[in-house]
Amino acid sequence: MSPSLGDPDFLLPERKARIDEVVSHRTRTLTVVMEALCDPQNVNAVLRTCEAFGVQALHAIEGPQKRFDRNKKISQNADKWLDVRRWASTRECLGFLKAEGFAIYATHLGTDSVALGELSFAPKVALVFGNEHRGVSDEAVALADVNFTIPMLGFSQSFNVSVAAAITLARAVDRRVAERGRHGDLSETEAQALRERFYLLAVKQRTRIAKAERSEARRERHAARAKGSE
Amino acid sequence: MSPSLGDPDFLLPERKARIDEVVSHRTRTLTVVMEALCDPQNVNAVLRTCEAFGVQALHAIEGPQKRFDRNKKISQNADKWLDVRRWASTRECLGFLKAEGFAIYATHLGTDSVALGELSFAPKVALVFGNEHRGVSDEAVALADVNFTIPMLGFSQSFNVSVAAAITLARAVDRRVAERGRHGDLSETEAQALRERFYLLAVKQRTRIAKAERSEARRERHAARAKGSE
Numbered sequence: 001m002s003p004s005l006g007d008p009d010f011l012l013p014e015r016k017a018r019i020d021e022v023v024s025h026r027t028r029t030l031t032v033v034m035e036a037l038c039d040p041q042n043v044n045a046v047l048r049t050c051e052a053f054g055v056q057a058l059h060a061i062e063g064p065q066k067r068f069d070r071n072k073k074i075s076q077n078a079d080k081w082l083d084v085r086r087w088a089s090t091r092e093c094l095g096f097l098k099a100e101g102f103a104i105y106a107t108h109l110g111t112d113s114v115a116l117g118e119l120s121f122a123p124k125v126a127l128v129f130g131n132e133h134r135g136v137s138d139e140a141v142a143l144a145d146v147n148f149t150i151p152m153l154g155f156s157q158s159f160n161v162s163v164a165a166a167i168t169l170a171r172a173v174d175r176r177v178a179e180r181g182r183h184g185d186l187s188e189t190e191a192q193a194l195r196e197r198f199y200l201l202a203v204k205q206r207t208r209i210a211k212a213e214r215s216e217a218r219r220e221r222h223a224a225r226a227k228g229s230e
Numbered sequence: 231m232s233p234s235l236g237d238p239d240f241l242l243p244e245r246k247a248r249i250d251e252v253v254s255h256r257t258r259t260l261t262v263v264m265e266a267l268c269d270p271q272n273v274n275a276v277l278r279t280c281e282a283f284g285v286q287a288l289h290a291i292e293g294p295q296k297r298f299d300r301n302k303k304i305s306q307n308a309d310k311w312l313d314v315r316r317w318a319s320t321r322e323c324l325g326f327l328k329a330e331g332f333a334i335y336a337t338h339l340g341t342d343s344v345a346l347g348e349l350s351f352a353p354k355v356a357l358v359f360g361n362e363h364r365g366v367s368d369e370a371v372a373l374a375d376v377n378f379t380i381p382m383l384g385f386s387q388s389f390n391v392s393v394a395a396a397i398t399l400a401r402a403v404d405r406r407v408a409e410r411g412r413h414g415d416l417s418e419t420e421a422q423a424l425r426e427r428f429y430l431l432a433v434k435q436r437t438r439i440a441k442a443e444r445s446e447a448r449r450e451r452h453a454a455r456a457k458g459s460e
Contacts, residue, residue, distance in 0.1 A: 018385075025383035049393060054383040081385055117404065150400070153255035153284040153414070155248075155311055159396070163279060166393040167400040170380070174347065184383070 010203050019198045022081075023191050025054040025184035030121070030172055031102065033128040035090060035136055036063030037161060042132060045162035047079045053169045054184055056194070057083040061093050063131065080201060094128075094143045102126040106136045106144035107164060113147040116168060121175040127168055129161050240433050249428045252311075253421050255284040255414035260351070260402055261332065263358040265320060265366055266293030267391060272362060275392035277309045283399045284414055286424070287313040291323050293361065310431060324358075324373045332356040336366045336374035337394060343377040346398060351405035357398055359391050 011019075032050055037043050043060070050058055087093035094104055105119060106128040119125075128144065130136030141147055150159060150167055159167065176183045186194065241249075262280055267273050273290070280288055317323035324334055335349060336358040349355075358374065360366030371377055380389060380397055389397065406413045416424065 022384055045390065045393070048386055049389070051384040052382050052386040052389060152282050153403075154252055154281040156278055156282040159279070159282060160275065160392075162390075163275070163393065163396040166389070166397050170397040170400065173383075 010206065011199060015202055015206075016199065019195060019202060022054075023184075023186065023194050023198065026056045026191075026194060027054055027176075027183055027185050028056050028190065029124045029185055030055055030169075030176065030183075031057050031059065031097070031126045032165065032169075033059040033061065033093060033097070033126055035061045035128055035140055036131040036134075037129070038063055039132055042161050044079075046129070046165045047082060047084070049162065049166045049169060051079075051081055053173055055082075055169065056186075057085065059085050059087060059093050059097070059126070061087045061090050081198065090137055090139045090143070094126075094140065097126045098143070100124070103146070104128060104140075104144045105146045105148055106130070106140050107149065107168070108136050108141050108144070108147040109149045110141065110147050113149050116148055116150045116171055119146065119148055119171075119175070120179060121172050122179040125172065127165075127172070129165055132161055240436060241429060245432055245436075246429065249425060249432060252284075253414075253416065253424050253428065256286045256421075256424060257284055257406075257413055257415050258287050258420065259354045259410075259415055260285055260399075260406065260413075261287050261289065261327070261356045262395065262399075263289040263291065263323060263327070263356055265291045265358055265370055266361040266364075267359070268293055269362055272391050274309075276359070276395045277312060277314070279392065279396045279399060281309075281311055283403055285312075285399065286416075287315070289315050289317060289323050289327070289356070291317045291320050311428065320367055320369045320373070324356075324370065327356045328373075330354070333376070334358060334370075334374045335376045335378055336360070336370050337379065337398070338366050338371050338374070338377040339379045340371065340377050343379050346378055346380045346401055349376065349378055349401075349405070350409060351402050352409040355402065357395075357402070359395055362391055 032046065032055055034043060034046060037046075037060075047058065087096075097104060101124050103123045103125050105125055107130060128136055128140050130140065136144075150164055152158070158164075173183050262276065262285055264273060264276060267276075267290075277288065317326075327334060331354050333353045333355050335355055337360060358366055358370050360370065366374075380394055382388070388394075403413050
């Protein structure tokens with residue numbers, strides 16, 4: 001009997017192994033907060049970078065004007081594999097994260113800011129990236145445990161937010177391995193739940209691809225017949 | 231007597247001090263090669279990141295289709311402060327850099343590739359980033375001293391090239407400080423030449439801004455008179 005659609009047995013063993021490997025690198029003890037980003041291209045580039053660095057959960061605080069927008073082309077569908085939680089206000093979002101035990105590190109140049117290289121990633125950390133034009137809000141700065149900056153050596157005043165997120169996350173992963181012993185750190189229960197969810201997503205993806213292939217084959221047969229009867 | 235246009239004395243002391251500081255962080259012993267990038271947005275994002283990390287000289291190898299294109303909005307004019315040399319072929323460009331004593335590190339996943347974290351930045355290093363779709367060419371891989379990759383922990387197969395360049399350069403700056411004692415390392419002769427060039431560019435910029443301000447003021451006076459005579 002062939003496996004039914006929706007059945008994880010429908011997945012090739014290599015695909016399952018790949019999912020298991022990805023899950024082994026996932027973490028929920030490092031997270032990213034996007035505060036009122038206005039460019040969907042930036043939002044989606046940050047999602048893609050988080051996915052590539054194993055950051056499973058993200059938080060998007062809605063800006064006054066634009067809603068969080070999902071762009072498949074840029075994120076390359078990365079958010080399908082992530083948990084993105086939306087918030088109406090900075091206070092609610094950071095309040096939640098503090099209650100969950102996260103240290104809040106906001107990208108902000110102030111008198112008490114420290115350089116990225118000085119940050120400790122021993123605790124659970126939420127990295128806050130601000131709006132492209134205004135930076136992080138005064139509220140985020142006030143609620144943050146630490147404000148930090150990426151040292152800029154040239155005339156440029158700032159990095160693009162997706163570049164800043166990538167530089168910060170690369171550093172965070174290195175430091176977590178050094179300070180915590182490892183980056184990926186889901187509990188076995190969390191890992192099992194995520195593996196099952198990813199298997200299901202992968203089966204759905206495979207089913208869609210199989211359908212697309214069948215209808216493409218049909219189109220080709222029709223085209224061949226049409227050509228033959230010309 | 232007021233200073234004449236083109237005279238560095240036309241610059242405010244703070245502006246001169248800023249230029250001197252930027253020059254103190256500049257280097258010509260770390261460089262970036264963009265091999266046949268096809269998206270001007272990526273090219274210009276890489277320029278902006280190089281500028282922010284003090285990398286003074288870059289090399290652009292022309293692709294078969296598109297010419298290197300400069301986009302002021304994205305690079306935020308960063309290339310004005312950089313030396314970008316164009317090359318018709320990978321062989322010529324990498325041959326020149328090898329003759330200049332650069333170790334060639336190409337971003338490429340092969341059987342002998344090493345992780346970014348394993349790279350030494352003690353020597354003079356040229357980092358090669360490849361085309362968005364094809365990656366670096368076989369020729370670049372063969373000519374490289376080392377092929378390296380940024381470890382990917384998720385389902386994504388690759389970073390956007392400007393993100394890859396940013397992560398790599400951030401790491402390179404850190405490692406250079408650790409391994410060479412400092413990142414910015416122009417000789418006093420090189421630094422003096424660059425300071426003078428930047429003063430001149432800044433004077434030109436200031437002159438343009440002053441002209442724009444004068445013509446804006448004129449427009450406003452005309453508009454006020456026109457309103458007054460209504």
